[in-house]
Amino acid sequence: MTVFDAVVKENFPTLEIYTLPLTRAHGKNHPEVFRVPELFQTMNEKVKDSGSDKPDLNDEFTELREVTSQYALPDDACETYEAVCEMLSEAADAYYA
Template sequence: MTEFNTVVKEHFPKLEIYTLPLTRAHGKNHPEVYRVHELFKTMNAKVKDNTVDKVDLDKEFTELRQVTNHYALPSDACETYEAVYSMLSESDRAYYN
C-alpha cells in the first residue's frame, strides 16, 4: 500500500485538475470520460477522507477498467488524455500490489 500512497500523492492532485477539462475537450466524441471524471472524484474523496491505510477502491478501479477498455487510448487522444489514462493505470497497478 506504500506504493499506492506514493502514487496518490503524486498523481491525484494532477488528476483532480485534468479530468474535468478532459470532459470538456473530448466528452462529445468520448462520453466515457464523464464517467472517468465521476469515478475519479469518488476515489479522490475516499482517499482524502481516509484515516486508515487501506481504502476500498475495488469498485471504482473495476469500473474504470471497464469504461476505459483497460485504459486504451482513442486515436484522437491528446497529451492530457494520455496523461490521465497513464496516471489512472499506474494508480490501478499500485493499488493491487
C-alpha cells in the first residue's frame, strides 16, 4: 500500500462527510468553497474507479490549490474547514511524494 492509498483510506470517508457542510457554513463569505466538494467528488470517483492503479488527479489538485489559496484558512474558518484543508493538503503531499 502506498502512502497515498493510506491517506485515501484514512481521509476520504471523512472528506465525503465534511466537504458539503463546508459550503453551507462558509459559502456566503467564501464562494470559492463551492468548488471544493465538486473537485473532491471527482477525485473520489477517480480513486474508486482506478482500483489499485494511481488515478490522474493532477488537474483536481491544481485547482484545489488555486481555489483554497494553497489550503490557507480564512480568519473565520471553523474546525471543519480546517480539517478539510488539512486532509486535502495531506492527500496532495502523499499524491506527489
